[in-house]
Amino acid sequence: MEQDSKRDNNHSPFDEDNYTHNIRKNNERKLDRRGFMKTLVGAAGVFAISTLPWGALAAKELTGLSKKGYPELKITDISSIRVGDAVEFAYPGEHDSALLIRLGENEYKAYQNACTHLKCPVFWSKERDEMVCPCHHGIFDARTGSPTAGPPKRPLPEILLKKEQGAIYATGVKRYET
Template identity: 70%
Template sequence: MSDKNNKIPFNEDNYTHNINRNNERKLDRRGFMKTLVGAAGVFAVSSLPWGVMAAKELNRLGDKKYPKHKIADLDKVPVGDAVDFHFPGEHDSAILIRLSEKKFVAYQNACTHLRCPVFWQKDEGEMLCPCHHGKFDVETGAPIAGPPRRPLPEIHVKVENGAVYAVGVKRYEA
């Protein structure tokens, strides 16, 4: 056998599969994990101010004052009927239901499962979300069937001078 058949056909410095070559692996598993943990730490520290601001805002919701908003005149809402309105903002859909001569309930009108609209079914006496057949108790807003797990946010109402007014939103504690 000749010695020329055992020679490598290219320069050994270009040989990329040589694991003994210095600095061939600049980022090994340990280096990658250190970089990953460092990046996660930077992200956590950089998002901390936003979390603090959100916590402060949530703590103030219980003290938030809402302007009184007229929903309807008493003589325009028969017992058992419902009225759609917007509260606390113009894009927040809500529903008022007159349960008896003197009892009214109001809730934000978005299902707590996937924010589909909730409808009052007078004949059945129940609030229904048609998206996934969620049902809510009209007296409390608590879910009684379907996928929703949280109650509908309640809106405080006040009756005065022959009209029904929305005056606040009940804050639920987690």
Template identity: 70%
Template sequence: MGNHNDQRPFNEDNYTHNINRNDERMLDRRGFMKTLVGAAGVFAVASMPWGAVAAKELMGLSEKEYPHHKIADVKDIPIGDSVEFDYPSDHDSALLIRLSDKNYVAYQNACTHLQCPVFWEKKEREMICPCHHGKFDATTGAPTAGPPRRPLPEIKVQIKDGAVYAVGVKRYEA
């Protein structure tokens, strides 16, 4: 009989212990969710200035400052030729074309259809995407044939001290 009494409190302890453990687990989960929501709030607040900047950018309210990037010396680009360069970042492939003595145009040369590289075809005086035979008008960047529907993003260029510089990306009016 003495053995039986010794065992009962032990069982009850075990039982209460399990209940407490379950409560702790619930609290842990709740605490974890609170922490998660708190962290998300901190991230949201931390990113707010950028959110405002992005919204301004989309609305076209701020004229973004782009780096000035030297593409090539004028003397190195014969009329009708093109030069490949990266702009505005090292991962953005672009193409400068010298259409005439004083007329230079530049575009990001990822096709607006499926991002294939676009090439300048000197003889045809057209920019051509070999993937799906897309063609673009070199003077405007507008698509003239094939699947592309949007113009190529145009890069603003400036001639300074005998060299051609990329100075910004033109915004498209939607």
């Protein structure tokens, strides 16, 4: 009697021989922790490998190993722009705003006119002979594109120009050395 009153801790309270008797019942649990982790690691591997080509292209572009081709675009006729005036145009793409300035009789400069601080538009001030960003009072030298005042630290990207048959053409964007 004493033996029957003692509780036997070495046996399961169920007739089955383990505690996970319902795991495979009606395919209730098809994916266990180990299977889930294998799937997770496999998906991460596929994602990592699929991003390699894009990373290689970005590295090639950032290191300057690829020679980027730009379209040639007629900006304006030389006769239609006076010394001290500026012309806005889109280059290299239709949504990339740029500015051509005629600084002298045979001196032309063109820059992308998005401020290098926070991409605000940059305007030509004929009276002050400088390019001005009104957002944070940034000022750029029109002959070099370098910032002379305000928060901008980098020069404006210069657009390469050529004169041909009485017109000014954009031919590329100058790559700055770091």
